[in-house]
Amino acid sequence: MIEIKDLHKSYKMGNNSLHVLKGINFKVEEGELVAIMGSSGSGKSTLLNILGMLDELDEGSYTLDGVPIKNLSETKAAQYRNKFLGFIFQSFNLINYKSAAENVALPLYYQKVPRKERQEKAMQYLEKVGLKPWAEHLPNELSGGQKQRVAIARAMAAEPKVLLADEPTGALDSKTSYEVMDLIQKINDEGNTILVVTHEEDIAHMCKRIVHLKDGVIVEDKKVEQVRAEQYV
Amino acid sequence: MFNRDNWKEIFDTIQKNKLRTFLSGFTVALGILIFVVLYGFGNGLINTFNEFFEDDATNTFFVFPGRTSMPYKGYKSNRQIEFDNSDLADIEESFPLFLEYVSPRVDRSGMVKYKNESNNYTTRGVSESYQFAEKTIIMKGRYLNQEDIKDKAKYAVIGRLVEKDLFKNESALGKYIDITGSVFKVIGVFQDDAGDDEERRIYIPYTTRQLIEKNTDKINQIVIGFKPEIGYAGAMAFEGQLGKFIREKKYIDPNDQRGFFIRNVADQLKQNQQFAGVLQIIVAFVAFGTIIAGIIGISNIMVFVVKERTKEIGIRKALGATPKAVISTILLESVFITTVSGAVGMIIGVGMLSSLGDTLKDYFITNPFINMGTAIFATIVLILFGGLAGYIPARRAARIKPIVALRDE
Structure with a gap:
């Protein structure tokens, strides 16, 4: 599903160049649930941003579902993001003046899905994350866990190939974190490919594979026995 | 552009950001209103001058x-x-x-x-x-x-x-x-x-x-x-x-x-008409300045609006909004607000002028009026520039990498 070869990325900071990713080789198969771990500054978020086409790579190659991702125009990148990827952010990134249902329907709007179908789908995914009764609420009327669940519903609404979660539990207490992870595990159970960036051990162990990043290189890549989040909920 | 979905999206945004909409609309409406009223007063002054001579023959x-x-x-x-x-x-x-x-x-x-x-x-x-x-x-x-x-x-x-x-x-x-x-x-x-x-x-x-x-x-x-x-x-x-x-x-x-x-009444009339003409030029100049001030006002608001929406634009881009979609949403919104409020300002201004009639005669303003052509032209100029004022920051916003926009707090 995802294949990365010899990926390099550096940021220019004035006269200095900060080399963040120093040759990453990495492959994800369909249906995997991968945790990318590392301390802050290890380059894990940069890697996720590149995977999410939110940022561009300097060197190396990136293939997503057989499509080479290289030198994309803004418009093309937007279309690929819409088609291939769903994002879950640490700070939820919901549009604050839109209701939960409208937020979920937004990616479908950019897919030019007809209005009625959009609303139906949005409700369907809100139901899936257990927030159907909150469909008409604005984000500031929801708790942190609820917001993240809306964001997950939104990420899934476009039916992407890959879900990318950047510290999805970073802003949540442990109980809500486990609820969110439970949801992510269940989505993965249905065969969706999911990448989770985290620095929390327990969250990482709820995935099926852990990739450790340190100073811009992969230091460890192992399959783990998945801890089900359900038991903590 | 005339897709019903786009407009729905724009109306939603307008409805849910009432203060912002009000501020930009108010600037435009006020600009046009002042333009129309000032211009009308200029014409009223000329009317007064002409009236001084109207009751007597000028030859x-x-x-x-x-x-x-x-x-x-x-x-x-x-x-x-x-x-x-x-x-x-x-x-x-x-x-x-x-x-x-x-x-x-x-x-x-x-x-x-x-x-x-x-x-x-x-x-x-x-x-x-x-x-x-x-x-x-x-x-x-x-x-x-x-x-x-x-x-x-x-x-x-x-x-x-x-x-x-x-x-x-x-x-x-x-x-x-x-x-x-x-x-x-x-x-x-x-x-x-x-x-x-x-x-x-x-x-x-x-x-x-x-x-x-x-x-x-x-x-x-x-x-x-x-x-x-x-x-x-x-x-x-x-x-x-x-x-x-x-x-x-x-x-x-x-x-x-x-x-x-x-x-010599003819000579006096001519001198007074010249004086009134100069007054009209001064008034037109002030009115033109008002329009410019209106344009600057709407530009400032648009820059602020786009700045305020940077993060939202980042979210939308992450969800698959193309640069064109981003620009057209912001642009249509600004053109829509300027058009509606410009028309409102113009209508209020014209209404004010026609209701004034002779009430300001003591201040040498008689029957102030503006011809609709001038009023509509000024409104269209303001709409065009309002659109342009929206387009420039919108284009810049559409070019920002989503990752940068998302980091914006």
């Missing part, structure tokens, strides 16, 4: 006698110049090319009585052609005619308010009034656009006045109407020749400025 000279200030041809200085009937005839004879009519004007003030009612009025001895100079409108009866002048008839044409004062609800026509001891028959009642003062006058034949005053042939002033077709240049030439003629006839030094005076 007129008024000649007043004065006192000489220089000795000339054996005459001493400080001599009172007087006009008499022969001057009228001479002027008529000498300028047939220019002249339309000549009338003397002899003003006397005095008590006028009818039965128990009496009041003080100005009685003006004139000839029949004076009607043209004053643009007197006859309401009933008739004006003085040549026969009346020749016969020195004791006829009077009285103003509308004289009739109202003295006769109350009666008709004055055919009644006899006492003007400072002489009895005159009322043959006509007139009105005059210049207002109350003019409508409290009484016109009688100047010959009758002269007869009452011991059969003198002196006259106070000479009113001369020239042919309108000689134009402004012709009027100025006529004024020069007339001045020379009077100087020669009355032995006044060519350099003496005080022997007599000519008031």
